[in-house]
Amino acid sequence: MSKDVGLDAVLQELGYFGKYNIVNYALLLFPVYLAGMYGSAFVFEASDINYRCNITECEGVNNNTWLKHAIPLKDGELSKCKRYQHYNYTGSCSIGDFNTSVKEECHSFVYSDEDSAVKDFDLGCQNWKRTLVGSAHNAGLFLSLPLTGVISDRYGRKLALAVASLMNGVFGFLRSFSSSYIMMLVFEFLEAGLGAGAYSTAFVIAMELVGPKGRVFGNTLLNGVYVMGLITLSALAWWLQSWRNLLRVIYIPAMFVISYYWILNESVRWLISKGRNTEAAAILKKAAKMNRVELSDEVLSPLYELEKLNTDTNNEKTKDELECKVEEKTESNFMKVIKSSIIRKRLVICSFLWITCTFVYYGLSINSVSLAGNKYVNFMLVSFVEIPANFVCLLVLDRFGRKKVLIITYVLSACLCIGLSFLPKDQKWLSLVLYLSGKFSITVAYSSVYIYVSEVFPTNVRQSLLAVCSSLGRVGSTLAPMTPLLNHYYHNLPAIFFGSMALVASILVFSLPETINVALPDTVEEAERLSHSRSKKEPA
Incomplete structure (x- = not known):
């Protein structure tokens, strides 16, 4: 429906990053920054010590x-x-x-005098229990992402973001008072299970806030702030030297994001998909005023015509009948997705791409603390390399397209990771260079996948399907904390696993459509057409 009212044309008239966009992005960056810390807190929470x-x-x-x-x-x-x-x-x-x-x-x-849950709960020589903390956190995403996706697509993006962030704050803070290993594990799961969808919701709002030309820059901005969260996590862990104090410091701010329900603007694209066109028009007028742009009546008139049509319908039907109709329509849209072989195939492949990204991305981050040298500095370096990687995304995705970038970065990640296994142990600096290069390339791939998945599914089920991909993708992040255990069998066995997965992913990308400069599809039919035709160029 958003295509019918020319939303991408409206966004183009508003400008991709005017004052309105900047203010909303600034609000979204805060939960994204916090998510950067929450996703890897377990690395320092249950770190291996002497x-x-x-x-x-x-x-x-x-x-x-x-x-x-x-x-x-x-x-x-x-x-x-x-x-x-x-x-x-x-x-x-x-x-x-x-x-x-x-x-x-x-x-x-x-x-030793080092602080860790390993010491507090006497987990010596029980590495499986130590790594299970990270797996419990990432397993929570199997619950969180679909749940948040359903709330977001049905009740609104800002409600989903506010609730998820509140759950992050509450359960993360309570975890710092854990008196037993089981208690910590339960709160680890609940914090992620009810709150980890905050990042994906903020991402979807950000992608729907701008037109096609602004998506890559917006994604780069979000990922840059996410990386700053990772670096801050390592710096705070180094400074505080207490996993309990670390959790209290990083999780309390999340509780304030509940205020976003009242201060954040709802996604215009979501409002239109729900037929709430008057509210969408009001937000667009507010955006135009903030951006000092005058929207023509020609652009906004379809919104009011559709709203009038909805109003006439309301006069003929009762509220209960309309609610039933909306639910039937929602169900119908989801059934269309399930019945479409093209979308099903796309969903499976995108899920595997996501599994590969999370497995390699989190695996390299987690294993970085076992590299030679200061574990905090190593973690910062492996995190910092993501910033130039995201800027590379900004430079190459709109120039060379999504498919080429994904294929090249997956192959590069595979070569670098597998190459690590051929280096002798005494080549510490060369190993670090290859390690950082591998993290660089998989970060480019991960950022590209996030953008790509948001572009190949229709609006009214976009976050739900993105959540499906991301949830299935968490198989990778759930297994990643276990990869340090492979070091006991062969030092570079984790790197070989990472490289093999990336190689398979690069082959699967060939079967997907290109989406460079393509308007976001709003219906299942539009999403299917991406596989049958060359991308439609949007106005610059």
Whole structure:
């Protein structure tokens, strides 16, 4: 319906980034910034720290020289999980007190002064429990994204954003008071399960706020602010050195986003898709006034004609009958999507592209803290490289198209990640360069996928289908926290997995349509036509 009233033409007259757009984007950037911190908080919340076996027979001896007799070495350092058998205590804890030919599992641990949930909940040598914290968070997205998508498409974008952000703040703050591992895990899931849709909702509002020419710049802006959230997270974790205080500092601000329900303008495109054309026209007039642009009656008149048609219908039918009609129409639109083989195929491929992006993107971020050097600095570097990557998106997506960029960046990510496995361990700087380059290329791909998925599905189910892709894509981000466990089998096994996934994704992109400079499709039929014809050029 939005095409019928020429919304993209209206947005072009308003200007892609006038005062109205800037004010609304400024409001949207705040929850996006917070989302950057929330998506990776578990990296520092349950970070791996130094610990060793608690040698009960010797802990009271002041001289720690006995450690080398009691605990075997692994990679030049004291083993975290093994100890030598103790069989003859002389009181001095000498080498003669231990049988160095027999190694035993540790049952209790001595932790370093570092702060982590690993220490608080005694998770020593239970790496699966430590990595499960991140998986529980990302598993929550399977619930959050579809739920937020339904709320957003049915009741409005700003309501979905306000509620999701409030859930982030409440459950994230409560998690900082966890008194047990299970309690932390439950709140980890609930915080993401009810609040992680805030970012996708802010993204959809931002994409619907501007015309085709403004989408890539808007996406670059959002991603840049998201990265600043990641860097801030690492800096705060380094400064506070307390995972509980870190959670309190970053989650309290999210509770204020509930105010957006009253101060943020609803998406005009969503209002029109719901037949609320008078409200849409009022917001467009407000935008025109702020941007100091005069909209012609010719542009706005279709809105009022449609509203008059709706009003005449209202005079003939009761409110209950109209509500039934709206629900039937909504159901009909969704059924059309399900019945369309073209859209179903597109949905499956886009979901796999998303799985690949989240698996590689989060996997590289999470594994960065295990690289040689300061874990906080490494995380900042791996995060910071996303800023130039997003600017590359700005330069290349509107010039070369979505498909070429996706294919090239997926192939590049595959080559760089797999290349890591051929480097010797002593090449630390070269490994870091390849690592950062891999993160750079997958970030370009991830940003491109976000834009691409928002362009290939119709308006009235756009966020719902974007949520389906993103939710299925969270299979990747749910598995990503587990990838450090692969290091125990082969040091570069995670990188090989990342590269293989990216290579398959690059092949699948060939079967998708190009969407450069194409108006957002508003119906299933328009979305299907993207696969049958060359992109329709929009006015510059």
